[in-house]
Amino acid sequence: MDSASPKKDGLPSETEVARYLRNHPGFFLNNEDLLTELKITHKTGKAVSLLERQVEVLRERNMDMRNRISSMLDNAQRNDLLFERSKTLILSLIEARRAEELSNTLCRHLVSDFEDIDYASLILFADPKRVGGNSLRVVSPEQAQNQIGNLLRGKKSVCGVLRGEELSFLFGKHADHIGSAALMPIQPGNIDGVIGIASKNPQHFKSSMGTIFLEYIADVVNRTLPRLMKGPFL
Known part of the structure; x- marks a missing residue:
């Protein structure tokens, strides 16, 4: 049950709009023209369209993922090197007389x-x-x-x-x-x-x-x- 107070102008509340969009994720596929009309205030203060903001968020997430993958690869390479050098050390210790x-x-x-x-x-x-x-x-x-x-x-x-x-x-x-x-x-x-x-x-x-x-x-x-x-x- 929606706990938000009813709007005096008869329009749906923000909670109702948010719930509707969550329940209908394909809404903007059938209303693409709205993507360019909706404006979101960017952290820099500049207003951008919803579509632009979505692209920016995806770009940021992609960059974060690439950084994580790069870090994992670096760790894997260091571990490989550590393993090889440890093996060399151990074999040398075993051979000591x-x-x-x-x-x-x-x-x-x-x-x-x-x-x-x-x-x-x-x-x-x-x-x-x-x-x-x-x-x-x-x-x-x-x-x-x-x-x-x-x-x-x-x-x-x-x-x-x-x-x-x-x-x-x-x-x-x-x-x-x-x-x-x-x-x-x-x-x-x-x-x-x-x-x-x-x-x-x-x-x-x-x-x-x-x-x-x-x-x-x-x-x-x-x-x-x-x-x-x-x-x-x-």
Whole structure:
């Protein structure tokens, strides 16, 4: 039932006209001449015909759709590239024959193959006298806890702007050049460790960003590194 007040001049109300047009979408097909007579105020203040306004709306929607499709294609291309580079990295890690080689391979590929990753490190927390090598960085669990204990507390990936002492521990002499960083705890065998990646761009790694890629790489390291380590950590 129409709740609109009846018109004193006997003409239908706006509500009634709108309902009629909705129920008869082909009305203007039989009355095309009205399309050029109806005027609609454009947002610029200029009055245009209904037909012109419809064309403009369709053009705007078409442009929006094209932008969305273009964005989807760009994302698909980036994902394809990320997949190929991830595959290359994983195959290289699998082929490593020593823990030091795996560490070097991991850091080298992360920096050279992935966009906006300028520095990378792999650090294991264990007794340096029992585990380690010329280029495999191993620090005591106590030192790691003192330096980056806050970052390891949740045993989850961390992304964002880190403190100076945390960056120094993770990336050494490169700390002053880092704008943002991300790290992922790892546990190869029965020891702990961390993978760190960093960018010169302060806006690249944010706390809101996804960490699926980091978790994926960490899982690969957790599976491949133990077999390369000597002593009780096999």
